[in-house]
Amino acid sequence: IWIQPETLIAFVTDITKSLAHHGFRRILLLNSHGSNHPVLDLAARKTVIETGIICLSASYWNLCA
Structure with missing residues (x-):
């Protein structure tokens, strides 16, 4: 399955903004x-x-290098 890039951006941004609202910095x-x-x-x-x-x-393979 796949989704449009704009949908993924909106989904992830909703999550990160919620985390920021709850105090994550x-x-x-x-x-x-x-x-x-x-x-x-x-x-x-x-x-x-x-x-x-x-x-x-970041991509996990860059962190492991």
């Missing part, structure tokens, strides 16, 4: 599917702009 979006990385990066950037918290995205 640093969020890491950990990607495990190659083609999702640019989309999660956009969601992280949108979260930073809209909430002012630290939000980053």
